[in-house]
Amino acid sequence: MAPKRRPEMSQVSSNGHNEFVFGEKGGRGKNLLSFLKNLSLTGPLLNSHKNDNSEEINRNINSSIYGEMTYGYTSPDTGGLILPKAAASLKGKRLSLLSFFPYGLSKIDTTDGSGTQSNNGGSSRLASPLFRHATNSMSALEASLRPSSRKSGFTDLDDDWDAQIDDVDPEVAPVVLKPVARSSTNDMIDLLHPDLMAFAPSLRISVERKPSQRHPSRDRALMDSHDRQAEQEVRFLNQMLTKLTKFQNILLKNDGTIDLHELRKLSWNGVPAELRASVWQLLVGYLPANKSRQASNLMRKRSEYAEGLKNVSTQILFKDDNVISSTANSSAASVPGGRDSNNRDNSVNKDKALYHQIKIDVKRTNPSMPLYSLAATQQSLKKILYLWAVRHPASGYVQGINDLCTPFYQIFLGNYIWQLQRKAAHKTGAPDDSPLFIPGILDDNDTQEQLILEDPKLMTYTAENFDPSRISDRVTAIIEADTYWCLARLLENITDNYINEQPGIHRQVSDLRNLILKIDPELLQHFEAEGIEFIQFLFRWMNCLLMREVSVGLIIRMWDTYLSETPLGFNLFHVYVCAAFLIKFSAELKEKDFQDILLFLQNPPTANWTEKDIEVMLSEAFIWQSLYVNKGAHLR
Amino acid sequence: MSARKKTLLKVIVLGDLGVGKTSLMQQFVNKKFSHQYKATIGADFLTKDLTIDNKTVSLQIWDTAGQERFQSLGVAFYRGADCCVLCYDVTNEKSLNNLSSWKDEFLVQSNVSNPQDFPFIIIGNKIDVDESKKIPSLQKKLLNITNNQLGGLNYPLFETSAKDSINVETAFENVARMALQQEELNGASRNDMNDDYHDAINIHLENDNSGCAC
Numbered sequence: 001m002a003p004k005r006r007p008e009m010s011q012v013s014s015n016g017h018n019e020f021v022f023g024e025k026g027g028r029g030k031n032l033l034s035f036l037k038n039l040s041l042t043g044p045l046l047n048s049h050k051n052d053n054s055e056e057i058n059r060n061i062n063s064s065i066y067g068e069m070t071y072g073y074t075s076p077d078t079g080g081l082i083l084p085k086a087a088a089s090l091k092g093k094r095l096s097l098l099s100f101f102p103y104g105l106s107k108i109d110t111t112d113g114s115g116t117q118s119n120n121g122g123s124s125r126l127a128s129p130l131f132r133h134a135t136n137s138m139s140a141l142e143a144s145l146r147p148s149s150r151k152s153g154f155t156d157l158d159d160d161w162d163a164q165i166d167d168v169d170p171e172v173a174p175v176v177l178k179p180v181a182r183s184s185t186n187d188m189i190d191l192l193h194p195d196l197m198a199f200a201p202s203l204r205i206s207v208e209r210k211p212s213q214r215h216p217s218r219d220r221a222l223m224d225s226h227d228r229q230a231e232q233e234v235r236f237l238n239q240m241l242t243k244l245t246k247f248q249n250i251l252l253k254n255d256g257t258i259d260l261h262e263l264r265k266l267s268w269n270g271v272p273a274e275l276r277a278s279v280w281q282l283l284v285g286y287l288p289a290n291k292s293r294q295a296s297n298l299m300r301k302r303s304e305y306a307e308g309l310k311n312v313s314t315q316i317l318f319k320d321d322n323v324i325s326s327t328a329n330s331s332a333a334s335v336p337g338g339r340d341s342n343n344r345d346n347s348v349n350k351d352k353a354l355y356h357q358i359k360i361d362v363k364r365t366n367p368s369m370p371l372y373s374l375a376a377t378q379q380s381l382k383k384i385l386y387l388w389a390v391r392h393p394a395s396g397y398v399q400g401i402n403d404l405c406t407p408f409y410q411i412f413l414g415n416y417i418w419q420l421q422r423k424a425a426h427k428t429g430a431p432d433d434s435p436l437f438i439p440g441i442l443d444d445n446d447t448q449e450q451l452i453l454e455d456p457k458l459m460t461y462t463a464e465n466f467d468p469s470r471i472s473d474r475v476t477a478i479i480e481a482d483t484y485w486c487l488a489r490l491l492e493n494i495t496d497n498y499i500n501e502q503p504g505i506h507r508q509v510s511d512l513r514n515l516i517l518k519i520d521p522e523l524l525q526h527f528e529a530e531g532i533e534f535i536q537f538l539f540r541w542m543n544c545l546l547m548r549e550v551s552v553g554l555i556i557r558m559w560d561t562y563l564s565e566t567p568l569g570f571n572l573f574h575v576y577v578c579a580a581f582l583i584k585f586s587a588e589l590k591e592k593d594f595q596d597i598l599l600f601l602q603n604p605p606t607a608n609w610t611e612k613d614i615e616v617m618l619s620e621a622f623i624w625q626s627l628y629v630n631k632g633a634h635l636r
Numbered sequence: 637m638s639a640r641k642k643t644l645l646k647v648i649v650l651g652d653l654g655v656g657k658t659s660l661m662q663q664f665v666n667k668k669f670s671h672q673y674k675a676t677i678g679a680d681f682l683t684k685d686l687t688i689d690n691k692t693v694s695l696q697i698w699d700t701a702g703q704e705r706f707q708s709l710g711v712a713f714y715r716g717a718d719c720c721v722l723c724y725d726v727t728n729e730k731s732l733n734n735l736s737s738w739k740d741e742f743l744v745q746s747n748v749s750n751p752q753d754f755p756f757i758i759i760g761n762k763i764d765v766d767e768s769k770k771i772p773s774l775q776k777k778l779l780n781i782t783n784n785q786l787g788g789l790n791y792p793l794f795e796t797s798a799k800d801s802i803n804v805e806t807a808f809e810n811v812a813r814m815a816l817q818q819e820e821l822n823g824a825s826r827n828d829m830n831d832d833y834h835d836a837i838n839i840h841l842e843n844d845n846s847g848c849a850c
Binding site: 361502 | 694
């Protein structure tokens with residue numbers, strides 16, 4: 001490599017904000033938001049559909065996304081990358097920015113001939129909810145970048161991108177400049193897509209399906225707050241409903257096999273809460289994509305789990321809080337020959353120690369969430385972790401695996417509650433959602449299930465306010481089995497992290513250090529000057545996959561993306577996410593000394609983070625992965 | 637003395653998992669106790685300023701994870717330590733028996749210059765629990781371990797309760813003193829005052845009823 005070659009993408013960082021400037025010669029590129037805005041001006045006119053039927057509209061939206069022509073996107077399966085240079089030579093450098101949104105923006109309809117690259121279209125129209133999703137992330141990114149861009153200190157900052165924004169749509173620019181990310185996003189969408197409000201009437205019905213709550217701070221000063229709230233709600237519901245429809249289309253497609261490739265593309269940008277359990281099981285490879293095999297496969301796996309548990313619980317009685325080795329004394333006595341009985345005693349002692357360790361850790365798993373202080377939950381976690389540890393002796397139980405277990409458990413418990421809710425709703429006339437259910441969970445003969453179905457408060461339950469001890473043993477075993485197998489699949493990807501000496505973690509730490517050397521050498525220099533070793537703070541980030549640094553709710557969103565990566569993102573992609581996470585705080589860290597750096601990184605300020613922050617981080621990670629993956633020389 | 641820079645002292649806290657290392661540190665540094673601590677992964681970093689004999693010192697404490705699997709990490713955390721705290725749980729005999737292996741592990745990985753007289757201190761935590769739950773004939777077993785496994789060096793011993801805040805402060809004042817002596821011995825900030833290293837606080841188990849004999 002020529003020593004003076006300039007990077008194709010420069011990443012400029014100042015005061016905790018990161019900025020990407022794309023271009024062939026290191027920085028003479030386009031601003032991302034302006035690109036996205038341009039793109040948003042190119043969709044077909046949605047208000048030509050004077051139809052209140054939301055399905056019809058959704059179909060139109062879909063058709064507008066999945067046009068015949070695609071560009072700017074290649075599947076990560078093929079290892080293909082669109083690097084700025086290559087893309088620029090094809091379609092103008094602006095298109096290279098598509099790599100920011102691997103799936104959401106992958107296909108853009110050009111059949112209407114309006115010209116996808118037109119950047120002076122006066123009528124801005126929404127291309128798709130996913131596009132909006134992308135735009136949301138972008139403008140959050142934009143909002144966070146904006147203040148830093150006002151400061152001097154970059155030598156290679158693209159000098160024309162401010163002009164570019166104003167150029168595109170003078171209405172938009174001032175809104176984007178506002179400091180509150182959420183409001184600027186909304187305002188921009190308001191301005192860009194006024195016709196969305198036409199969806200309002202058909203959307204009311206979806207209120208009960210609202211999959212997650214998002215109430216970020218809003219800037220109400222600009223508008224009548226009441227109207228604004230209503231509009232935002234409608235917009236949010238519309239977004240969710242459209243997304244849900246797309247997932248349903250994939251999951252219910254009638255040809256017997258679910259298209260995992262399509263599912264990954266969609267899921268990368270987040271999975272609707274209702275469908276998360278089944279989508280995760282599909283993505284992780286536990287639930288077969290071939291629908292005719294689903295029920296039998298799950299049944300087999302679930303009974304395998306039950307068998308396994310039966311075998312280990314001859315040594316450990318999970319019901320009792322104390323370790324009781326039920327067979328230890330009797331069997332040891334019955335075996336002739338002292339050596340043999342010694343061996344047996346040793347192995348019983350090892351099992352005891354293992355169980356003791358798991359018991360201690362389960363008690364202190366997610367202590368701030370009520371669900372995890374319930375006896376039934378702890379019981380389930382103990383069984384899952386113990387069986388996994390016994391079945392994987394090369395690593396055994398390692399602290400932190402208890403954390404990794406919880407998202408699956410929580411999602412699958414929530415899914416059972418959701419299935420019950422849909423079943424109850426169906427009885428009173430709601431559409432039948434059973435084709436979306438994971439097979440084998442509901443059973444009319446389950447008396448405890450009937451009791452929960454009759455509970456007047458059923459509709460208010462979530463995984464966070466429901467006591468799993470009310471669930472029948474049959475379903476408890478199913479939730480445990482599903483959690484067990486999904487956890488096992490996840491851990492298969494990071495076996496090296498937990499075996500002796502934990503080489504996987506040490507490799508990840510050294511990869512990340514090399515990555516920082518490329519992306520933010522000043523930060524690395526500062527760390528070295530202060531005597532910080534990466535392992536000192538990174539060990540936990542790797543060992544617990546950032547679960548100690550970010551709230552469980554946001555981790556679940558992150559896993560939507562991790563599970564959509566191939567191979568699963570818990571190993572390689574996670575390094576890039578950690579890099580994005582670290583660099584987010586770069587400017588602050590550069591001001592701190594040894595003590596303060598460690599104290600800061602041990603407790604990074606993520607308490608107020610929303611999904612948007614996570615999505616920006618994932619997008620940054622995606623870019624870096626695109627730039628550096630398969631380029632061993634960069635990372636080694 | 638005013639112009640002098642604060643002395644930094646590096647302290648490592650070791651011991652089996654669940655003996656209460658994190659609780660001890662939170663009690664010492666933040667004066668609080670909670671049942672809600674998650675398992676420590678790798679090591680947590682804490683700092684606390686103390687005044688020892690009119691001298692302000694800043695303790696930089698590494699509260700390490702108890703699981704054996706993490707022991708290969710030691711090198712990254714132990715290097716340059718000035719004092720090592722070995723913890724056990726007065727209700728868990730195994731944690732007591734493991735003290736010497738924690739000590740050995742530390743000496744191997746920290747590569748200290750004076751392994752023979754490097755300052756260790758032993759803390760038995762959870763004395764707030766019911767007497768019946770405690771290790772039977774604890775003092776005898778401790779004595780046995782000190783003589784046979786820890787080289788008879790009579791390291792200072794404290795029995796504490798992180799929950800009820802018993803003896804925690806006293807124990808860590810001693811940690812700071814010992815660390816300061818070690819640091820001065822290492823010559824990092826040597827002054828011309830001949831320190832009283834040879835009068836190091838040696839608390840003999842035989843005289844030790846309450847667990848603290850200072």
